Amino acid sequence: MTTEKTCKCGFKKGDRMITAKTRYTKGGYFWLSMGFSAKPTEVVFQCQQCGEIVDTSTDEEVIEKYRYNSDIIQ
Numbered sequence: 001m002t003t004e005k006t007c008k009c010g011f012k013k014g015d016r017m018i019t020a021k022t023r024y025t026k027g028g029y030f031w032l033s034m035g036f037s038a039k040p041t042e043v044v045f046q047c048q049q050c051g052e053i054v055d056t057s058t059d060e061e062v063i064e065k066y067r068y069n070s071d072i073i074q
């Protein structure tokens with residue numbers, strides 16, 4: 001039984017329309033804006049089409065995986 005969440009267009013994590021984005025604390029955004037690196041606190045999986053977030057993760061491994069090659073969500 002799968003309970004994986006889908007967005008309203010029917011995409012789920014792993015589909016091409018779902019992209020991972022990193023989210024930071026307020027302090028993290030500050031450091032980024034100053035040109036320093038900061039570690040994301042969370043990775044979100046968001047639909048490109050409708051903007052709905054289908055999944056989030058605060059797992060260290062997931063964060064490391066996406067930290068340098070994902071867009072930052074504001």
Ligand SMILES: [Zn+2]
Nearest residue numbers: 007009047050
């Ligand atoms: Zn969608």
